[in-house]
Amino acid sequence: MNGRDRVADRRLLRRELRAARTGPAVVVAAALLVAALAAVAGSFWIADASGASAIRNGATIVRTAWGESSWRAAAAVAAGIVGIALIVLAFTPGRRRRHGRAADRVGLVVDDGLLADAAARAVAERCMLPAAQVSATVTARRVQVRIRPTSGVLVDPAGASDAAQRALERLGFEVRPVVTVATTGVVG
Amino acid sequence: MNGGATPIAETVQRGRTTLTGRALHGLAVGIVAGASGAEPREISLRWDDANGGLHATVTLPLVLRDATGGTLEEQGAALRMSLVAGMAERAGRHVDGVDLRFSGVRRGNTRRVR
Numbered sequence: 196m197n198g199r200d201r202v203a204d205r206r207l208l209r210r211e212l213r214a215a216r217t218g219p220a221v222v223v224a225a226a227l228l229v230a231a232l233a234a235v236a237g238s239f240w241i242a243d244a245s246g247a248s249a250i251r252n253g254a255t256i257v258r259t260a261w262g263e264s265s266w267r268a269a270a271a272v273a274a275g276i277v278g279i280a281l282i283v284l285a286f287t288p289g290r291r292r293r294h295g296r297a298a299d300r301v302g303l304v305v306d307d308g309l310l311a312d313a314a315a316r317a318v319a320e321r322c323m324l325p326a327a328q329v330s331a332t333v334t335a336r337r338v339q340v341r342i343r344p345t346s347g348v349l350v351d352p353a354g355a356s357d358a359a360q361r362a363l364e365r366l367g368f369e370v371r372p373v374v375t376v377a378t379t380g381v382v383g
Numbered sequence: 384m385n386g387g388a389t390p391i392a393e394t395v396q397r398g399r400t401t402l403t404g405r406a407l408h409g410l411a412v413g414i415v416a417g418a419s420g421a422e423p424r425e426i427s428l429r430w431d432d433a434n435g436g437l438h439a440t441v442t443l444p445l446v447l448r449d450a451t452g453g454t455l456e457e458q459g460a461a462l463r464m465s466l467v468a469g470m471a472e473r474a475g476r477h478v479d480g481v482d483l484r485f486s487g488v489r490r491g492n493t494r495r496v497r
Contacts, residue, residue: 323399345476346431346432346433346435346436347436347437347476347479348475348476348477349477376435377435378434378435379432379434379435380432380435380436381432382404382407382431382432382437383407
């Protein structure tokens with residue numbers, strides 16, 4: 196595999212792991228376009244106050260609308276909502292609920308839910324528990340395994356953690372899971 | 384104490400043995416009946432979870448079998464021990480506590496003749 200392929204693979208992997216930002220980009224572009232058009236129209240109007248009647252009519256409509264406080268409030272609320280949404284999108288990592296890795300010949304993208312299932316199943320097998328008593332959550336950097344023990348049967352958290360780690364390593368992801376054992380068990 | 388539930392390291396086992404709540408109940412009633420001499424239908428038993436351990440609440444009649452049965456305290460302690468040991472041995476369950484309540488007295492070896 197040459198360097199260009201590797202870069203392309205990495206880009207593909209990144210695209211699979213991150214959420215697309217097409218929507219916000221379109222909103223920003225539209226807002227910028229409107230602002231630019233308004234600036235052009237405004238400059239025409241300032242340059243020649245008795246100029247194009249269409250621009251003057253538009254300016255009059257805008258001014259009368261702006262005069263009403265309800266319109267101003269509505270515009271402020273809309274701008275605020277869009278602004279907050281854009282700020283949130285800018286600061287959040289925007290990752291999809293997937294894990295990926297680039298191997299020598301193939302790139303691998305796995306849903307977090309699948310990794311969680313694999314970890315939970317391995318722990319249930321290792322601790323000899325019904326699958327319903329083990330649940331796992333996979334986030335960007337953490338794998339959390341929660342065990343509800345069977346009453347009267349001791350659970351080995353270190354062994355459970357090892358089992359989950361081995362299951363994830365088999366899939367090619369090296370994460371150290373965090374295992375928590377609930378204080379109350381299930382009778383049966 | 385959890386002999387039945389300890390996995391054998393690194394051996395691949397297909398399938399699993401599970402005990403239902405009813406099975407645990409039946410097993411415990413059998414152990415108590417065997418140890419006390421009471422009839423299984425005279426024994427009422429409830430399993431609860433106590434911070435991950437098993438806790439039993441048992442109500443049964445006191446069966447007077449012979450004069451060498453020991454004090455009530457001793458009989459209760461022996462019964463509790465036999466339930467704890469029996470559950471560990473048969474089901475691999477660690478029993479944290481047993482509450483015992485004698486709800487009556489019954490002479491042993493009495494049988495109703497029809």
